Every structure is written in C-alpha cells, then in structure tokens.
Amino acid sequence: MAGMDGAATLEGIDEQIEDGIAWLGLSGRDGNRLTASLCAALDAALERAEADAAVACIVLHGADGCFSKGELPSELEELAPQTRALPGAADLCLRIERCSKPVIAALQGAALGTGAELALAAHYRVASPGTRFGLTNHLLGLPPAAGATQRLPRLLGAGPALDLLLSGKAVLLDAAPQAALLDRLAQGPLDEEVRAFCAELRAEGLGPRPSAARREGFADPAEYQRAVAARRAETAKDPNPARREIVAAVEAAQLLPFASGLAFEADAYEDCRASEAGRALRACAAAERSAFEAVPRGLARRGHVAVLGDGPLAVPMVQGLLAAGEEVDWGCDTPEALHAGVIALRDRLGPQTDGDDETSPLERLRVGAPAEMAAAARIVLLAGPGQRAVPIPEDAIRVIAYPARVDGIGLRFAPTPVAPRLVEVIAGPGARADRLAEVEALALRLGKLALRVQSGGESLGGRLFDVLCRAADALVDLGQSPDAIDAACRVWGWRRGPFVRRDQMGLDRLGAQQRGPDAANWASVLAGAGRPGRSGDAGFYDWDAAGKPHASAAVEALLNEKRPAADPMPAARLRALLLAALANEGARMLETGMARCASDIDLVALQVLDLPRWRGGPMHAASELGAAALRKALAEMMHPDREIWAPHPAWQALAAAGGDWDVAAGAGAPTAGRWLSRA
Structure with a gap:
C-alpha cells in the first residue's frame, strides 16, 4: 500500500490510483493529526476520486503505520467559546458517507478522536490486529463533533457504544464488542487484504453502505433504552457536561432521523465547549501538555x-x-x-x-x-x-x-x-x-x-497549602464556622476542605505554620485543647467510629470564646476568598520566578489541595472571575494578616490591560507581557 509504512514528512494526501482503487493516504505530523488543512486536502482528494471514471473503490489509509490520532491536542485544549475546532470534520464525514463509490477505511496503529469518526463514516473497515480505536474528547469536556454519537450506536447498539464513548480509553479493534465494527481483520499485510476485499466488493457488485442506513444496533429497542437509562442514571450528577450530553445524543440516535441526530450532537458540542467545566478541563489538559513539553527528551539512563x-x-x-x-x-x-x-x-x-x-x-x-x-x-x-x-x-x-x-x-x-x-x-x-x-x-x-x-x-504545593490554611483560619478569626467553610468547598466539588483535611493530617503537625499579627493558628489552638484531629477522634470535627466527621458544638463554643461574633458569609464568598488567597500567592510565586508559569501552579493545586479538575486550579479560577473582581475581593478583606490578603500589583495591571494569566499557554508573570486576552 503506497505510503502505508513510509515516514510522514509533509502534511497532505498521498493520492495513487491502481487497478480501479484510489488510495488516499493521510500524511501529517504526530500520527497524521487531522488539522483543518489536512481535512480540506482529503475533501478535495475524495471529490477527485469520486469524479474519476477509472476509480471503483476508494481506500483511506494513514502514513507511517498509523491511520490517524485525530485532532491536534492544542486545537482542542485551547478552544475559546468564540472559536470552533476542525470546522470541516463533520462535513468531511458526511462527504465520505454520501460518496457514490464504496469507501474503505484501512486501519492500523490507531484511529482516535476524529480519526475514529472518519473510520465510522467509511462504508467498510479493514484493520490490522492491534489497531487501537478510541473517542476521548469528553476528557476535555467535549462530546464528539463529527457524528460518532449517531453512527456508533447504529452499528453496535447503545450499551457498547456508550462504553466506548464514555470510557476515555483506546481499545483494540480486534476484541469484542468493537470487533463488530470491522468487515475484515487482516491476517496478512494490510494492503494485500484491502486489495482482496475491494476485489470481492466489485465481484459481488456491492457499493456504498452508509452507516446512517445501518440498523443492527437498533435490533432490540427495549435493550437500547435500558442501556441509555442506566448510563443516564450514572452520569446524572457528573460535573462534566459532555458525558451527560453523550448519553442524550445516543438516545437521540434511536429517536430522531439521522440528520436531526447530527444537529443534536452539534448543539451539544457547542454547549459543552462554552461551559465552565469544559473550559476548566481544557485548561488542565493544556497545562499538562505545557509541563510535558517543557521536560527535555533524549537523555539516556545513566546507571x-x-x-x-x-x-x-x-x-x-x-x-x-x-x-x-x-x-x-x-x-x-x-x-x-x-x-x-x-x-x-x-x-x-x-x-x-x-x-x-x-x-x-x-x-x-x-x-x-x-x-x-x-x-x-x-x-x-x-x-x-x-x-x-x-x-x-x-x-x-x-x-x-x-x-x-x-x-x-x-x-x-x-x-x-x-x-x-x-x-x-x-x-x-x-x-x-x-x-x-x-x-x-x-x-x-x-x-x-x-x-x-x-x-x-520550598515547594509550590507547600506554599499553596500553607496559604490555604492561613486564609481559612483568617475566615474563622472573622467569625465563620470551620464546618461552613468546608461545606462551601464541598458544594463546589472540592471534597476535602481545609479543616477536614487538617484533621486527617493531624493538628499537632501544623502548629508551626506561621500566621500574621493578631491572627490565630486554630490547628494549634485545638491541639492545645486536647483535640489533635482524626487520630484522637476530635479536632475541628468530632470523628465517629466509621471515620466520618461531624460538626462539633464544643469547637464552636471554644472558637466563640476567643473571637468576636459575626454573621455567616455566603458560601460563594467563603469559597471565592479561599481561591483568591491562593491565586494571590500564585502571583507572588510567579513574580519571584519560583514557578515557571501559572498553569504549573494550577496543576500542583489540583494534586496537593485536591481541587476538582473540572473547576481548574486557582489561577484558572482567577481567570474565570476576572482580575478586577479578584482584586476587589482581596482588597475588601479586612483582616490583620495583610501579607496574604493585600492584592498583588499584578491584578491591577491585568485588570487595566483587560487580560488574565495565560494559563493555557503557560505564560509567566504579566510583566513579561504574556496575557490571555478576554477581548
């Protein structure tokens, strides 16, 4: 097969015609990633092959031993609400499906993301053993955008389709149940198997077989709906909207005409792309990619x-x-x-x-x-x-x-x-x-x-944890309840707030944490009162025999003896102040050069503080809130520990410039001129 095993050096389509077969080879960087230009080139090549009277079958294959790993991660990770990834992908899949000549996807290596959707749009599929197949965009808060939620259940049924769409994993195509997607599993060289398959199609007079017209997956309507209902229950409270929308789109595949189902999927994609969770998940993925790419490669093991x-x-x-x-x-x-x-x-x-x-x-x-x-x-x-x-x-x-x-x-x-x-x-x-x-x-x-x-x-994680404890104690100084502060975190998806976390660590370990003038270290106060934390069944909380914390009336009484009374703050304000203090500390670490970039701070916060990934880290949260609003929240915090609450000058500069920390691209301090424009 031309180009099947050659190195992919230039982006484009390798077009060759032999014995009535048009071989269209995807050739691109990093696993034949489907950039907008490569999609456009494939669209044009399909048009030429369809119009050529010498062509009876069209074969899509990939160079360098791989079909396609789908979209460029950077294109998806950095999606802003006003942009759209791969504008031609859905139309390209429709062109493949509506082609008047049979289109065969010759699969090897990997077919991932939009690469998998191209394979589903083809009329027939032949694969080498060990080919991986996966649809993983929901990890970025996005459902498929090129018809996978409509084609896959038509071929496999709702249960297996949802397993693939929601797992986030690449699976082997030659294993059940996804093996049902294949028309032939190659036992020899893939190009020879594909030639033989095309010869059989021509001998039997078999033409195009659009996935849109397939109904095998609808054979048992009741079982289809049971699978949808089970997954709907599983994802009902999932913070990632893409998972819920995928279930709804698979249900729509059974209930709506194909074109309407595609429109349903497209609307779901747009909604998820603009969602808060979607933005946070993409920011986290971009931060990880930035960190990964910053590490030098090629250093051999040295003993x-x-x-x-x-x-x-x-x-x-x-x-x-x-x-x-x-x-x-x-x-x-x-x-x-x-x-x-x-x-x-x-x-x-x-x-x-x-x-x-x-x-x-x-x-x-x-x-x-x-x-x-x-x-x-x-x-x-x-x-x-x-x-x-x-x-x-x-x-x-x-x-x-x-x-x-x-x-x-x-x-x-x-x-x-x-x-x-x-x-x-x-x-x-x-x-x-x-x-x-x-x-x-x-x-x-x-x-x-x-x-x-x-x-x-000092570590970034240590600095962030210390500031979190310091900020949480400041809120207690101002009359707020530890349980209310932790509850404000939990309702936001932050499972372990600062007080339950410290109880689990042991309060006697945290007595040396510094506090500003006239600010209490409440872990030290409680440890001194005989409440060392979970290990002693009493800390900020009373801990039962099952290891569950309960709000403590004794702690509230002890705190109220040592601080003035105050009205409870709204949960949103409590949470915003904790995140603002963390972002403020992040600005200081960026200013001194301790942290490489804002996104590194977010990654550490996700791991060390157990922040929910679908909310992003404190620097991303600051970006969502806006520099001006964050600066205002810090400035209005009347507490004597001014070291953590005094707004860093960067927030004023960012507010004036109408920008935020370039979290996704991994930019440094704003003095370097690297802002993510909100315009």
Missing part, C-alpha cells in the same frame, strides 16, 4: 539510582523506581527496616514480571549500608534526614527528596511517590542545568510530569 534512608518516603520511592524499570540500590543504617521494607515491596509489587522477561522487579534491587549502596549510583535520592554526609561518586547527583533546605536539587512528591501524577523538581541556587535535566528525565521515566521550581527548598 543505578540509590535511595538512602528509611523514612516514610523510602518504600514507595523504591517501589516507583522498580516499577519504572530502574536499577535500584537501597541503603539504610537499620537492617530491620530494610528487611521489613523488602517484605512490603514484595507485597506491593506482587507477582509482576518485566515484560517478556520472567524476572521480578525485585531482582533489580540491592540493599545494604548507605555508603555501599551509594558507591555505584548515578542519582542518589535522600529519602529522609541523616544521609547528607554519606559519600557519593564525584559525578553523581545528590537529590533531597524530603522537605528540607536545598542548595542543589530536590524532589517533592505528594502525598506519596507512587500514585501522584506530578513531582516538583526543586532547583536550588547551586543546581546545574544538565543535572536538573537528568533528574527531570528520571521523573519522566517514572511516568510523572516534572515541574521545575526555583527555590531553596
């Missing part, structure tokens, strides 16, 4: 990684490194701790093997005394205090992985090194650029986004 110490970070850190395929040397002064740690690792890693290799990840682990384990290491991770004096090779990189002063390089995981998606790479005053890049490459091998932070040991 063993040593983990020194037996603190709470040690076992999960070793676990993460082994799971990523690293050679790990774990050094500890306490043999008992090493023995217990290896047993814990065996339980956590289970019977895993390294791919086709029958060896266990534990076979890549050595344990012993710290000095011995560090002797052959390229990167040495200090998992706890007391290991800084251990000698390491001259060219090795020493990394401080626990909260402490950092002169060179540090790592900050939260809350454990295994599960979180992000890791902060602390660049201390003495950090070398090449060594920072190598540590960031290690984080990438661990499957994490590495966010570089310029500081002497």
Whole structure:
C-alpha cells in the first residue's frame, strides 16, 4: 500500500490510483493529526476520486503505520467559546458517507478522536490486529463533533457504544464488542487484504453502505433504552457536561432521523465547549501538555539510582523506581527496616514480571549500608534526614527528596511517590542545568510530569497549602464556622476542605505554620485543647467510629470564646476568598520566578489541595472571575494578616490591560507581557 509504512514528512494526501482503487493516504505530523488543512486536502482528494471514471473503490489509509490520532491536542485544549475546532470534520464525514463509490477505511496503529469518526463514516473497515480505536474528547469536556454519537450506536447498539464513548480509553479493534465494527481483520499485510476485499466488493457488485442506513444496533429497542437509562442514571450528577450530553445524543440516535441526530450532537458540542467545566478541563489538559513539553527528551539512563534512608518516603520511592524499570540500590543504617521494607515491596509489587522477561522487579534491587549502596549510583535520592554526609561518586547527583533546605536539587512528591501524577523538581541556587535535566528525565521515566521550581527548598504545593490554611483560619478569626467553610468547598466539588483535611493530617503537625499579627493558628489552638484531629477522634470535627466527621458544638463554643461574633458569609464568598488567597500567592510565586508559569501552579493545586479538575486550579479560577473582581475581593478583606490578603500589583495591571494569566499557554508573570486576552 503506497505510503502505508513510509515516514510522514509533509502534511497532505498521498493520492495513487491502481487497478480501479484510489488510495488516499493521510500524511501529517504526530500520527497524521487531522488539522483543518489536512481535512480540506482529503475533501478535495475524495471529490477527485469520486469524479474519476477509472476509480471503483476508494481506500483511506494513514502514513507511517498509523491511520490517524485525530485532532491536534492544542486545537482542542485551547478552544475559546468564540472559536470552533476542525470546522470541516463533520462535513468531511458526511462527504465520505454520501460518496457514490464504496469507501474503505484501512486501519492500523490507531484511529482516535476524529480519526475514529472518519473510520465510522467509511462504508467498510479493514484493520490490522492491534489497531487501537478510541473517542476521548469528553476528557476535555467535549462530546464528539463529527457524528460518532449517531453512527456508533447504529452499528453496535447503545450499551457498547456508550462504553466506548464514555470510557476515555483506546481499545483494540480486534476484541469484542468493537470487533463488530470491522468487515475484515487482516491476517496478512494490510494492503494485500484491502486489495482482496475491494476485489470481492466489485465481484459481488456491492457499493456504498452508509452507516446512517445501518440498523443492527437498533435490533432490540427495549435493550437500547435500558442501556441509555442506566448510563443516564450514572452520569446524572457528573460535573462534566459532555458525558451527560453523550448519553442524550445516543438516545437521540434511536429517536430522531439521522440528520436531526447530527444537529443534536452539534448543539451539544457547542454547549459543552462554552461551559465552565469544559473550559476548566481544557485548561488542565493544556497545562499538562505545557509541563510535558517543557521536560527535555533524549537523555539516556545513566546507571543505578540509590535511595538512602528509611523514612516514610523510602518504600514507595523504591517501589516507583522498580516499577519504572530502574536499577535500584537501597541503603539504610537499620537492617530491620530494610528487611521489613523488602517484605512490603514484595507485597506491593506482587507477582509482576518485566515484560517478556520472567524476572521480578525485585531482582533489580540491592540493599545494604548507605555508603555501599551509594558507591555505584548515578542519582542518589535522600529519602529522609541523616544521609547528607554519606559519600557519593564525584559525578553523581545528590537529590533531597524530603522537605528540607536545598542548595542543589530536590524532589517533592505528594502525598506519596507512587500514585501522584506530578513531582516538583526543586532547583536550588547551586543546581546545574544538565543535572536538573537528568533528574527531570528520571521523573519522566517514572511516568510523572516534572515541574521545575526555583527555590531553596520550598515547594509550590507547600506554599499553596500553607496559604490555604492561613486564609481559612483568617475566615474563622472573622467569625465563620470551620464546618461552613468546608461545606462551601464541598458544594463546589472540592471534597476535602481545609479543616477536614487538617484533621486527617493531624493538628499537632501544623502548629508551626506561621500566621500574621493578631491572627490565630486554630490547628494549634485545638491541639492545645486536647483535640489533635482524626487520630484522637476530635479536632475541628468530632470523628465517629466509621471515620466520618461531624460538626462539633464544643469547637464552636471554644472558637466563640476567643473571637468576636459575626454573621455567616455566603458560601460563594467563603469559597471565592479561599481561591483568591491562593491565586494571590500564585502571583507572588510567579513574580519571584519560583514557578515557571501559572498553569504549573494550577496543576500542583489540583494534586496537593485536591481541587476538582473540572473547576481548574486557582489561577484558572482567577481567570474565570476576572482580575478586577479578584482584586476587589482581596482588597475588601479586612483582616490583620495583610501579607496574604493585600492584592498583588499584578491584578491591577491585568485588570487595566483587560487580560488574565495565560494559563493555557503557560505564560509567566504579566510583566513579561504574556496575557490571555478576554477581548
């Protein structure tokens, strides 16, 4: 097949005609992404092939071993309400479906997003084993925009179609139930299978077979409706509107004519694109892409990684490194701790093997005394205090992985090194650029986004958490109830507000957090009154035997003895003030260069503070609120802790310029002139 395995160098359509078959090869960057120009080129190529009397069949295929990975992520991630992604995609799919000659999609590698929708619009589908198929746009708060909600249920039925549309995963086309989408699974070279398939179509006189006319998925109307009803119940309270709209569109596929169903899908797409949740989800995805692209690539593994110490970070850190395929040397002064740690690792890693290799990840682990384990290491991770004096090779990189002063390089995981998606790479005053890049490459091998932070040991997550606690305590100073503040967070989708979270952490750990003049650290006050948090069944809340918190009359009485009475603030104001304080701190971190960009702050806030992704982080929330409104909310906050409430000058500058932090593009401080215009 022409172009099937060649490298895709230029964007366009490779057109070749042989033996009555028009081979139209998608050729584009990063998996034949369907840009507007590539869609236009394919539309024109289809028109030429349809008009050519020498053409009996049209085959769509992709260059470089891949059909198409769909839209460019940046085009979807950065959608503003006044823009529209891929204006020709829906029309292109209709052109394919309405073509007067049979159109065959030759699938291999991946057919994702709009690439999957092109495949569904084709009259027939032939695929190589292992081809992945997926419709994942709802992760960006968007339903499909080119007919997938109408074609897929016609072919598979509501249940399997909704499974594919709502899973957010790419699945194998040669596995049930999606295998029913295929007319042939290739057993040999794909181009030969497609030629044979086209010959069979011509021999049997079979022409176009539009998906719009298919009815297999409607064979059992009652079962179709049961599947829709079940998914409607599951998604009724889903904060992502795209998931609810997908269910409604699949129902419409059964109830409405095809053209009306397409119009229903298009309206749902527009509504979701303009929704608050859709904007937040796209901002989060753009922030992750910005962070991912900032990490250097191509750095080869440079030898063993040593983990020194037996603190709470040690076992999960070793676990993460082994799971990523690293050679790990774990050094500890306490043999008992090493023995217990290896047993814990065996339980956590289970019977895993390294791919086709029958060896266990534990076979890549050595344990012993710290000095011995560090002797052959390229990167040495200090998992706890007391290991800084251990000698390491001259060219090795020493990394401080626990909260402490950092002169060179540090790592900050939260809350454990295994599960979180992000890791902060602390660049201390003495950090070398090449060594920072190598540590960031290690984080990438661990499957994490590495966010570089310029500081002497402070992390973005630590700064944000401290300011959240400080702002929440300020609201209590002003007469507000801890339970009311947490409730204002919960109703917004923020499951763990600042007070329940501190109870879970232990109030005695938080007594050293700084407060401004005449401002109380209420965690310290309650711990001193014998309420240490969840571990003692009493903190800001009373905790029952099932581990559930309940508002405490005793706490309200204690607080009221120490502060003036006040009327309750509306939940929206309580929440807005917490977010404003966080965004204000973000502005300070950007001004000093501690944070690379506003979107990094949002990513850390989502992970460390457990903010809901569909709301975005504090910098995105500030963008939604607007710089002028945020500055006003901060200025009106009459509390003596002015360090956190005094509006940063950036808000005035942004309000005057009519812009906001360029969260999606990852811009820095407004003094750099990088604003996201609201015009």
